[in-house]
Amino acid sequence: MKAKHQRLILVLAALVAVIGAGLLAASALKDEAAYFYAPGDVKTKGVEPGKAIRLGGMVVRNSLKRAPDGVTIRFDVTDGKATVPATFSGIAPDLFKEGSGVVAEGSFDTHGTFIATNLLAKHDERYMPRELEGMTYNETTRQMQVEP
């Protein structure tokens, strides 16, 4: 094979790979980038049950309840616009508390309860999940009092 042809084939292969990768990324991003939801988004856009997402917001004060099994907790997550009930079975991170920010990974069940499989809370005082920047509890509680 001539060097010229060989180079052409290589360039074509590279081109196909790059375009393929671009398409793959675009399709995956379209599906998966709708990955983070605040409770307000859930209300307006809706999330189909079973789809893996991240739900982020503030844990509503006095909403945290522990089931008799000792390892399941129920709590409400709010962003001031809407509130979503959530459950989690497992060992909650130390910095997971009422009135604090949380990002939960999991999916909704058919009753609209968020079943969290993983909780991401602050890992130290300085760390705040990026998605929660700009959300503060005071704002959300004020909103909460307006909503019944």
Add this chain to the structure above:
Amino acid sequence: MIAETGLAALWLAAALALLQLVLAFAGLKGDKPDLLAAVRPAAVAQGVLTAVAFIALITLFMRSDMSVLLVASNSHSAKPWLYKFAGTWGNHEGSMLLWVTVMGVAGAAVALFERALRRDTHMATLGGQAAISLGFYAFLLFSSNPFARITPAPADGQGLNPLLQDPGLAFHPPTLYLGYVGLSVAFSFAIGALLTRQVDAAFARAMRPWVLGAWVLLTLGITAGSYWAYYELGWGGWWFWDPVENASLMPWLAATALLHSVTVLATRDALRAWTVMLAVVAFSMSMVGTFLVRSGILTSVHAFAVDPTRGSFILGLLALYIGGALALFGWRIGAVREGAPFELVSRETMLVINNLLLTVILGLVLIGTLYPLMTEAFGHKVSVGAPYFDRIAGPIALALMIAMAVGPLVRWRRDRPIQVTKRLFGFFAILITMSILLSILAWDRIGILPFLGLVIAVAVGVASLAPLWKRNLRRTPLFTYGMVIAHLGCAVSLGGMASDSAFTVEKLVAARPGDTIQTADWTLRFVQIAPIAGDNWTALQADMEVRRGGAPVMIHPQSRFFTSPPTTTSEAALLTRWNGQLYVVLGEEVEGGRWQVRIWWKPFVTFIWLGGVMIALGGALALLGRERRGWLMKFRARQAA
């Protein structure tokens, strides 16, 4: 006094780097040998001076000199000595100083020991190295001086984040940094070769040890980081697709591609332009990684330095170096002559496929990592997480594994498709047998990716041993063993990942002391819980007796409290057996005197890191083999003379 000495050494080193840059390029341009003669001593002196600065900082940390701002804000006098020592680089300024030190010492090594390069390329390389170093010196001296004083000095420091107080994490960043900096040397080589138009096999042979060394260290660093996250964070996972993890994965992917293409260039004199391009990309990725981690632009579990001004400084450096290198590449690559030709069915083609697949994964990871940043620039917040990365990286990684199994069985330059197919017969036989076997045993129990992962892991594992088939094992060169072990390591790792995601058994309960819990074939008896105290923490520690058949073993998961800064961490108890690991975490106390206990039985999970170590070992053997061959040839030449 020590702090001032360190700072002075740093300024001197920066001045020398400037001198080195000017001398190298003025000397090359005007062909003045006396100017060039001063380049090597400048590089060596720079290495010594940066080492002095770094030793000064270590001394300050070991002495807990609280009059130094960096020590006061990142250390504590009551800390164990190991963490005072490791605390030196457990912060932004210290880690940047570590970076320039490694770079200075590496530059000195290039100046002293590099013999394979032509003299002008060698000088241009040292000039390029000086240009990179200068940016980092400027960064340190103008925006992150590690030796700044604080008055009045506090009595005690603020301490180190307890999550970082772990032997694994103490030595994890330096390993990665050594890898990053090794890639900077490869980058300088590429710059030097472009400047003197010497992109050929000799250049590739000179560059290869640096790429190999960097790659071995990156592999070890990533493996250690993954194991640390697994045992320290207590969530039982080993990869998170966190931006900081991606920041170390991306240079690794680029270095892996570079490693293979530099081998093609060194042995077959093909893929010249592509190899230079990859050297540029690999170092760019380590710069992007540093940028992501250090700028705080992507918040992450690991990003412990958040400062936008520094971010823009690194971004500026990034633009300058990557832009400069790409411009040089575009300007000079036309002058690089074409290398040796090869046929479509050949080892070269397989390595091109490997390179393309690695580059595609790299591109997709880069897109996923930076996408949230890009959309945020348009006022739209998005987060990209594990589902995206799993979906794109999984299938391509499996394709890559198959290419890896096939590649070594194809001959260099040209091969016949029939012959290759014959050689691959065993591979396909195992692939099919494994698929049938797994379908019968566990079809409905595991997902498609773990299924394919297990099948491919076994087949690739066997195929990667094939290059040793019918060979005289004593006369097989060391680097062939290196390749075989590294490829086998990939299969072992893949097997561990697939097994962990397919067969892990998990149990979560609230138990009282005295209770017995059954998980997989393990029986766990919760004996008691009691307080204990460590160097700078107190803990509640559970005593648990586990058994699987045979004699019982005691394990002790803890919940630890640190006072400075006040933090709680949970220390998982791990029990390692040949076929897996038992992972037990202690949670909080709940009503009725019960404690949350989470137990995982993870079959063959340790293979993930064992594979990582094997990959690094393979790289190290290849490096040793190549170097030893060089020494032997030199020795024989001397004897003949």
